Each structure stands twice: as C-alpha cells, then as structure tokens.
Amino acid sequence: MAHANIPAAISALRDFLGERVSTGDSILDQHSHDEAHTAPVRPDAVVFPNSTEEVSRILAICSQNGCPVIPYGIGSSLEGHVVPVHGGITVDTSGMNKVIEIHESDLDAVVEPGVTRTQLNDALRATGLMFTVDPGADATLGGMAATRASGTNTVRYGTMADNVLALEVVLPDGQIIETGSRARKSSTGYDLTRLFVGSEGTLGIITKLTVKLHGQPEHIAAATCAFPGIASAVDTVILAIQMGLPMARIELLDEVQMQGMNVYNCDLGLPEVPHLFLEFHGTEAGVAEQVAAFEEIAKDLGGQDFQWATRTEDRNRLWQARHNAYYAGKALRKGCEGVVTDCCVPISALADCIGRTKDLIAQSGMIAPLVGHVGDGNFHLLILIDPNDPEDAARAAELAAAVNDLALSFGGTVSGEHGIGLGKRKYLPKEHGPAYDLMATLKRAVDPGNIMNPGKLVTLE
Numbered sequence: 001m002a003h004a005n006i007p008a009a010i011s012a013l014r015d016f017l018g019e020r021v022s023t024g025d026s027i028l029d030q031h032s033h034d035e036a037h038t039a040p041v042r043p044d045a046v047v048f049p050n051s052t053e054e055v056s057r058i059l060a061i062c063s064q065n066g067c068p069v070i071p072y073g074i075g076s077s078l079e080g081h082v083v084p085v086h087g088g089i090t091v092d093t094s095g096m097n098k099v100i101e102i103h104e105s106d107l108d109a110v111v112e113p114g115v116t117r118t119q120l121n122d123a124l125r126a127t128g129l130m131f132t133v134d135p136g137a138d139a140t141l142g143g144m145a146a147t148r149a150s151g152t153n154t155v156r157y158g159t160m161a162d163n164v165l166a167l168e169v170v171l172p173d174g175q176i177i178e179t180g181s182r183a184r185k186s187s188t189g190y191d192l193t194r195l196f197v198g199s200e201g202t203l204g205i206i207t208k209l210t211v212k213l214h215g216q217p218e219h220i221a222a223a224t225c226a227f228p229g230i231a232s233a234v235d236t237v238i239l240a241i242q243m244g245l246p247m248a249r250i251e252l253l254d255e256v257q258m259q260g261m262n263v264y265n266c267d268l269g270l271p272e273v274p275h276l277f278l279e280f281h282g283t284e285a286g287v288a289e290q291v292a293a294f295e296e297i298a299k300d301l302g303g304q305d306f307q308w309a310t311r312t313e314d315r316n317r318l319w320q321a322r323h324n325a326y327y328a329g330k331a332l333r334k335g336c337e338g339v340v341t342d343c344c345v346p347i348s349a350l351a352d353c354i355g356r357t358k359d360l361i362a363q364s365g366m367i368a369p370l371v372g373h374v375g376d377g378n379f380h381l382l383i384l385i386d387p388n389d390p391e392d393a394a395r396a397a398e399l400a401a402a403v404n405d406l407a408l409s410f411g412g413t414v415s416g417e418h419g420i421g422l423g424k425r426k427y428l429p430k431e432h433g434p435a436y437d438l439m440a441t442l443k444r445a446v447d448p449g450n451i452m453n454p455g456k457l458v459t460l461e
Contacts, residue, residue, distance in 0.1 A: 006088060009067035010045045013089065016057055020048040031072055031082070031090040035137075037339045037385075037393075038080035038422055043070060043090040050095055052168060052176060052207040059205065060174030062089055062451055069172070069451050071201035073113065073143025076135075078340050079421030081147060081200050085455040091205060093142055099123045100208070107213045108165060108182055113142020113206050120211075129213040132157035135417065136323045142206045147419040148198030152322065155241075155375030156248045156281070157214060159417070161197050168208030169196050172447045182210055195442070200419055201453040203446045217281035220248075221291055222315040225298050226305040227274045230254060230358065234351040236276065236294075236301045237374045241347065243297070245290055249279035250375040251322055254358070257329060257369035264328035265321045271305060276374075277322050279315070322371075329369035329382040336384040339393075341400040341423070343407035344378040344416030353410050354379060357403050364399045366392075378416030420457050428457070 014021045022028075023045050032040035049055045062069045068088025075082060084090060097114035104127050111120060116138045120131045133144060135151040143149075145167070150159035157163070166180030179192035196203060227233040230252070237250055253261065258272045276298075280290045295306060309315050321328070330338055345353045354370065361368045361381075372379030383399055385392040404414040404427050414427040429436045440458040443450075450460045 004066040004068065004088070006044050006065070006067050009062050009065035009089060012061045012065070013045070013047055013058065016061070017047055017049070017054070020050075022046045022048070030075070031070075031092065032084070034075045034077040034080060034082050034421075035340075036078050036080040036083075036421065036423060037337055038083055041083050041085055041087070043084040044087045046072075046090045046092055048092050048095050052170065055091065055093070055170045055205050055207050056174045056176055058089070058091060059170055059172055063173045063449060066449055067451060068454050069205075070453050071142075071146065071205045073140035073146070074116070074138070076137035076139045077143065077147055077421065078418045079415070079423040081419060081421040081453075081456065083422060085422065088451075093205070093207070094140060096207065097140075102127065102129075102213075103182070104129060106182060107215075108210055109213055110208065110210050111141055112208060113140060113145075115141050117141065117144070124213065128216050130216050131163075131211060132214050133160050133163055141209050141211065145197050145206055145209055146199060146201050148417070150373070150376075150378075150417040152249045152251060152319070152373060154373055154378075154417075155250055156246060161194060163212045164193060164197050164209055165212060166210040167193050167196055167206055169204040169206055171204045172449060172452050176207075180210070198419070200421065200456050202443060202457045203452060217248075219284040219287045219310075220279060220281055220315060221287050221308060221310050222249075222277070222279045222318050223291070223306055223308045224270060224318065225276045225278065225303045225307075226271050227276070227298075228302045230274050230354050231351045232302040233274045233276055234354065234374055236298045236303060238347055238350070239297050239301070240294055241375065243293065245293055246280075246282070247278060247290070247294070247375060248281040249277065249319075250373075251277040252370075252372040252374040252379065253277065253322075253325070254370040256332070256367065257325060257371050260328035260330070260332045260369055261321060261325070263331040264324060268321055270307075276303075277318060279319075325369070325371050326382060330384065332367055332369065333384040335386070337387045339383040339385055339396040339400060340380065340418070341383070341403060342378060342380040342416055342418045343404055343412055343414055344376070345407050345410040345412030347377045349410040349412070350374060350377050350379075353406060353412070356406055357381070360399060360402050360406070364395055366395060366399055368399065373416070376416070377412070380418075422456065425457065425459070
C-alpha cells in the first residue's frame, strides 16, 4: 500500500460505474463505522456493484493501483470490521440482494451476499423451510459469512461455518473462484469455504453463497425461568445438555440485564434476577417431553417462575425483547455509549468464568449487563461508558481486556461470534500461537498487495 494511487483508482472506477461511485459526505460517513465503539474513518469513495463481474473489475482496478478495499454489507458488525483505517474504496454489496435459487428437496438455497436473513426467510415462508442463523441484527448473509456469525439458534443449528456449503469469491486481483459445492460432504482438498468464512474481508469479497436450510418445526414452545444466581442457571444448562435435550435456544440474562429489560420493555414484568430464555422445537408431543424434562432439572437447581409461551405473538414478543438487549442495557445509564465484547469457553468452565467476570465488573466500578448464548459457552458484556469521559473509556478497555484474558485462561477464545475486526486483533497471537503466523502466510499468499481490508485480523504493514 506504500504506492497506493487512490485518486487513479477512483477515476477508473468512475469511468466504469458512473454514478455508482460516491464521494458524498453522507455516504462516506455511513461507511466510516459499524456498531462498535471505534473511532470512525471515512473511505475515499464508496462503490455499489450489481454483479460478480462488476466486483471482479472493481478489485482488478484497485489491485492495479494498490488501493485498499473494504467489503461492506449492512454495517451491523461489532468490532470495527468495516472501518477503513487506511482509507481506500468501500465496496457496498447491499444491492446484490437476489435469492437466486431455492432447492426444497435438497434443503439449500443460493443467494447473493446482500440478501438479509429475514429476506431469505420471507422467500422461504411457503416452502416449510427456514434459514436458522440469527445474530439479532438483520445482517446480510455475505457479512454473516465473512464474520462467521452465529446467534441464539446456534446450540441446535450451528453457526455460519456449519451452514455455508459453498461460496463464490472474488480474489484481490479480480479472479473469480468457487469453493465447495451443493453436496453435503466432500473430501477433495483444502476446505477453502471455511477459509473464507470468518476471514472478515481480508482475503476477497464473497459474491454468492449456498446455504443450508432446515425444516420449520411442527411445534415451538418458548419460556422464561428465574434463578437465584448465575451458577444455578448455568448448571441447569450444563445438565440439560448432558442429558441430550435438543434445545433450540437457551439464553442467559443476568440480574443487571434484567433491570434494563424492565426499563426498556415496560411490559415485560419479569423479576430482576438471573433468567434463562428458552425455546424448544419438534413435534407437539416431543416438545412437551422436552419441556417437562427441563422444568424438572431447573426446579431441582432452584429455577422458578416458569412462564411458557406457545402462541406465535407471545414467542415473538419474548425474543424481540432478547434481541433488544443492547438497547435495554443502555437504558440503565442515560446518555451512555456501550463497549460490547464477547468470549466463549468450554461449557464446564462457563459458571466459573462468568462468576469471575462478575467479580471483575464489580472491581471496575462499571455497569456492564451480561447476556449469553450459554448453550455453547458464549457470553457478552455491554460495558456502559460516558462518551465524554476518557477515564470511563480506559476502564472499559481494561475490563474487556481482563475478560478476554480470563477466557483464554479457561481454554476458551476471545470471541465466540463478534469476530476480531480492530478491537481484538492484539489477542490473536496469544490465543493461536504459531498458528497466527500461518494466518499471516495465507494472507500474503492470497493478497500479496495487502489491499483487502488492511489492518484487520493479521498485521502485514
């Protein structure tokens, strides 16, 4: 990038795309940040391709001019993934939003990267099928693949890594490749699909995805359950998993988060103690058996105040409240901003890790609601800060760092689903050791000019 000629790249892109190259202030501001508490940086221009061939030409032009390229979906990422720290061209693929094919018999669909998860599920409504990865935000599938997104359904249906069968990717020099196939398994060489899933735009731009679909369950039951403490709630989850209960969702909200839920969702009316939010999928008889078994486990460990919901509107209200957890947490401190972080540990270490995290929060003096996809050992903190107080920001950074180090000490990872972006790059050498050097080797091999989302994941500067 030392010899980047960004003006020449913009000029060539204007000749190619015309008005679909923007340098307007509002567009540059929109693409200068995501949902992370990260300083915004404007790109030099934003381009809006409509096809794979256009993406290919864009990357060829940028490669020839050593111009940084930042792929952009909808901007809902949480670690500064799309911040163009070296300037350059942001490639907004939101206009590539066609559901190309739905193969009902094979339970898969082929989509463009700008298709959102709700758009795909709307297209599937009449088929009896569903796409299950739900990170909360109505993110694009291209962005979800690039960040290896997951969410509330992961405990049963898996992450994006488990639900992407194949990709079409444009490499930094403009070459178009296809990885994987619609077959459900293969033993033909390196798993390139998994290389690009989670690569955070540092190796190329995803222009087509083949994703797995699942049958819509015959019957769904959701519930909330209160617990006297975090440990008893987590122990209930561990025992339920060990017994093989096929839970579709199992979410933990601590007492601080529940306070925010009642402030923000005025009609929720749940006690301000740790809660599990649950959902079961299956036949009506099967769900009834799962519910009875879980309720027995929970009661033995102090669970109480069960509230079950089977009507669609009641379930939707419950999960909408859970998806609003970020805003509910912020309601606890007027005028605050939120520093969001997550980590993931083995299930057996989860109760101890959360307990020690709560101690760290108390020592910091911060307000930090905790929620977690506890069925897979993943939890999140929303650390509330005064945006005008540098000391607040410093204490939040110290707390997030301490929680990340704690997760590593338990044999976990510094991110279960938010990804690395700018926020967690410094932890990768500690987590991966020599394997981190191999990541840099792969980056150099695929992107020798270091134009793809430079400054993220691995540092080549």
